[in-house]
Amino acid sequence: MLDERKLKILAAIVDEYIMTGIPVGSKAISNIPGINVSAATIRNDMAMLEQLGYLEQPHTSAGRIPTFEGYRLYVDKLMPSYPLSEEEKKVLDDFLETDVPTADALIQNASKALAELTHCASVAKNVSPQFSVITKVEVIPTGKRMYVLLMITSSGNIKNKVCRLEFDLTNEQLDFFANYMAENLQGVSIDSLSEDTVEKLVAATGAYMVTLTPLIKGVCELAEGFRDSDIHLSGEKNLLARPDIDHAQLAHFFEHKNEALKMLDGSFSDLQVMFGEDGDFVMKNSSMIMSKIKKGDKTAGALGVIGPMRLDYAKIIPYIEYLTERITALISEDDEI
Amino acid sequence: MLDERKLKILAAIVDEYIMTGIPVGSKAISNIPGINVSAATIRNDMAMLEQLGYLEQPHTSAGRIPTFEGYRLYVDKLMPSYPLSEEEKKVLDDFLETDVPTADALIQNASKALAELTHCASVAKNVSPQFSVITKVEVIPTGKRMYVLLMITSSGNIKNKVCRLEFDLTNEQLDFFANYMAENLQGVSIDSLSEDTVEKLVAATGAYMVTLTPLIKGVCELAEGFRDSDIHLSGEKNLLARPDIDHAQLAHFFEHKNEALKMLDGSFSDLQVMFGEDGDFVMKNSSMIMSKIKKGDKTAGALGVIGPMRLDYAKIIPYIEYLTERITALISEDDEI
DNA sequence: TGTTAGCACTCTGGCGTTAAGAGTGCTAAA
DNA sequence: TTTAGCACTCTTAACGCCAGAGTGCTAACA
Numbered sequence: 188m189l190d191e192r193k194l195k196i197l198a199a200i201v202d203e204y205i206m207t208g209i210p211v212g213s214k215a216i217s218n219i220p221g222i223n224v225s226a227a228t229i230r231n232d233m234a235m236l237e238q239l240g241y242l243e244q245p246h247t248s249a250g251r252i253p254t255f256e257g258y259r260l261y262v263d264k265l266m267p268s269y270p271l272s273e274e275e276k277k278v279l280d281d282f283l284e285t286d287v288p289t290a291d292a293l294i295q296n297a298s299k300a301l302a303e304l305t306h307c308a309s310v311a312k313n314v315s316p317q318f319s320v321i322t323k324v325e326v327i328p329t330g331k332r333m334y335v336l337l338m339i340t341s342s343g344n345i346k347n348k349v350c351r352l353e354f355d356l357t358n359e360q361l362d363f364f365a366n367y368m369a370e371n372l373q374g375v376s377i378d379s380l381s382e383d384t385v386e387k388l389v390a391a392t393g394a395y396m397v398t399l400t401p402l403i404k405g406v407c408e409l410a411e412g413f414r415d416s417d418i419h420l421s422g423e424k425n426l427l428a429r430p431d432i433d434h435a436q437l438a439h440f441f442e443h444k445n446e447a448l449k450m451l452d453g454s455f456s457d458l459q460v461m462f463g464e465d466g467d468f469v470m471k472n473s474s475m476i477m478s479k480i481k482k483g484d485k486t487a488g489a490l491g492v493i494g495p496m497r498l499d500y501a502k503i504i505p506y507i508e509y510l511t512e513r514i515t516a517l518i519s520e521d522d523e524i
Numbered sequence: 525m526l527d528e529r530k531l532k533i534l535a536a537i538v539d540e541y542i543m544t545g546i547p548v549g550s551k552a553i554s555n556i557p558g559i560n561v562s563a564a565t566i567r568n569d570m571a572m573l574e575q576l577g578y579l580e581q582p583h584t585s586a587g588r589i590p591t592f593e594g595y596r597l598y599v600d601k602l603m604p605s606y607p608l609s610e611e612e613k614k615v616l617d618d619f620l621e622t623d624v625p626t627a628d629a630l631i632q633n634a635s636k637a638l639a640e641l642t643h644c645a646s647v648a649k650n651v652s653p654q655f656s657v658i659t660k661v662e663v664i665p666t667g668k669r670m671y672v673l674l675m676i677t678s679s680g681n682i683k684n685k686v687c688r689l690e691f692d693l694t695n696e697q698l699d700f701f702a703n704y705m706a707e708n709l710q711g712v713s714i715d716s717l718s719e720d721t722v723e724k725l726v727a728a729t730g731a732y733m734v735t736l737t738p739l740i741k742g743v744c745e746l747a748e749g750f751r752d753s754d755i756h757l758s759g760e761k762n763l764l765a766r767p768d769i770d771h772a773q774l775a776h777f778f779e780h781k782n783e784a785l786k787m788l789d790g791s792f793s794d795l796q797v798m799f800g801e802d803g804d805f806v807m808k809n810s811s812m813i814m815s816k817i818k819k820g821d822k823t824a825g826a827l828g829v830i831g832p833m834r835l836d837y838a839k840i841i842p843y844i845e846y847l848t849e850r851i852t853a854l855i856s857e858d859d860e861i
Numbered sequence: 862t863g864t865t866a867g868c869a870c871t872c873t874g875g876c877g878t879t880a881a882g883a884g885t886g887c888t889a890a891a
Numbered sequence: 892t893t894t895a896g897c898a899c900t901c902t903t904a905a906c907g908c909c910a911g912a913g914t915g916c917t918a919a920c921a
Binding site: 867869871878879884885888889890 | 892893901905911912914
């Protein structure tokens, strides 16, 4: 049914459509070297490919464009392999240079590289620190009745927050708070810092209750901040330049990126291509390539590109694979944090 | 030349055009209660207003639309005054609620309020801490060879940075660094922390040079971070929904907001309306309303709205004025930080 | 049986024409 | 100075027409 020639023709159509963006007709394909049959033969094959759902016709007298099933088959089986040149690797490596090679920083740099090189939007998902534990809570006086709360997690994430209190704290109060935090929160998982725990903490401060309650509330809010999933987009404006993507839908997507990309929390295979009309990823005419980044057997984040369905998969997928590979190598060198 | 009736007609045209976005003709104006002359008379006046540069005609048989001079006159003299209702004030007040009423947080909240209520983009400019001094530099160990640097300025700004060193520091080294920073950087202005100073600092570490150099470099980078002007946009996507604004120009503007808004560093009067074709603000068909926020006689930041030229100035300007006023009141209550 | 040439058919997109509608400027009268 | 009337201009939508691109089908061919 799907003999080799038909696959070759499908590949040629997808290639051509990715390049030009206009529906491709039988004649254009027949001119491609390597395909040595007449346009009529190709028309027959195209009709069959359309019947099988791999192609569609915008209107009767137009050429064909791939359906997402067509893209899927192309990506899975037909795509030409495109090994990266040394220069390309060099360019990608340069992007990964960071003086603090934490997984988060590397993934975000890689994302920026992808946005720039592909002229698409890119996604950097850092692993949520919600399952890590609190390493340190500090309070630092920084002005009249102003204090900075600082929280550091075992995954190396840091957040700070300014608190303004009603009164200045005495050194004794500060010491008490520092010790109290160390004793009660060090090693506690971010996720378990619920309202209840906080109330218990507040209740147990005894004589210090009035003065320290706002600080403890602040600590709780810091922990909340760690609970949100951490998705960064880059190169949003690249997609605005594309006329084939609906700007209203795009604006909505940007606004609700966390919900729109929540499927990333589920498990997906190491590298996955999602199409806008297919699964959870809802954006017309668009597709997303995502790659999971692992550290040992744990997920350290994810990295990907969002663009029009007619994406240059053959070029972009190796980019993502290479970046993923490099990041994995760089962070696996690290000791456990 | 510009008698009262002509001004009334101009105001009516601007009002109408702001509402509808379509060129307004003489007949529409003649129907407005309060204008009791015929369409023919209005046509004569419109011709004169056009000659004076306040109106223009997209084409011969269309109505008139205001030029930016027309808008300018409208904003300065003609606009109906629109006192805020108590409910509106309440809504705005709610947005200003923040548990840490620093100027920065207030301005950013106000900006978000404006974006939401006006369906435009909004600008929050925090006063750059580049002229403030360093209050505190801390280093906190946070894992194997990992250290968090923390810098706090006299303006209450905080930045942190993770450093990875080649070796773990001993307690002695940590203490030395903490003291060294306190002695040499406390009270030093952000702006004066140049390459030279850093090299001097490095040179004077003596035996600790090798181990501490990366940390000092990190401190320098933190200070650099404070030097950038701090402009936040909100509600960008609101402008994408507007068809009368060029998306390509908009994308470019978002990408280069710092350069595009550098005129905000210059002095401008308390509340200023800028038009896209007029002064420094270059965005076709757009305008910007900016209000300076003061603390005493110093500038504490700025707040504003960016939208299409046909902005509902009569409603938005009171919003901005009220927010500015409230923020000024809230931060002037503060002691000097 | 698979491939190809030929041909009639369909649909789009550009172009010119037409007609309706909106709004104007001008003129002459009030 | 204001107004009514009117001819004029310009846009917009609708319509028909035509060229071009691409197809599907048929019949011949290897």
